[in-house]
Amino acid sequence: ESLYDRLKQRLKQEESWEANSMYLKLIAEAEDLDEMMEYVKENPEEIEEYAGRLTGKFENEINAIYCDQIRQTARRATNRSNYKKVCYMLRKYAKIAGRDNQTALINELRELHRKRPAFMDELDQI
16 A cells, blocks of 8 residues: 555656656546545546546536536537547436436537537537
8 A cells, every 4th residue: 555655656746757647547446536636626628538537536526527628629629530539428428427417508508609510519429
């Protein structure tokens, strides 16, 4: 346990992609959910990778982060390919948060982006 904590802290402090990769592998192997949640809070773009593991313990936080990521991705989307990515995220989100939460988020996106017909077409296919 002590060795794990020291190694985790050392890798976390390094600023190289190799150290970051090792850090992620380490916490994943150890099933360190608290550390994974901290990582996701600092790197919300990684939510899709860790949401499945973290939902049980951090359901509300994961739901909020996932929704925010979907909203941000939708806001930046400018073409059909980007819209399809948002819809892909929404499908994965339903598996984590449930169909009711997905439907509420889809309705919110429809309201916010109603002037994007291609996006509306993609949302219709979910």
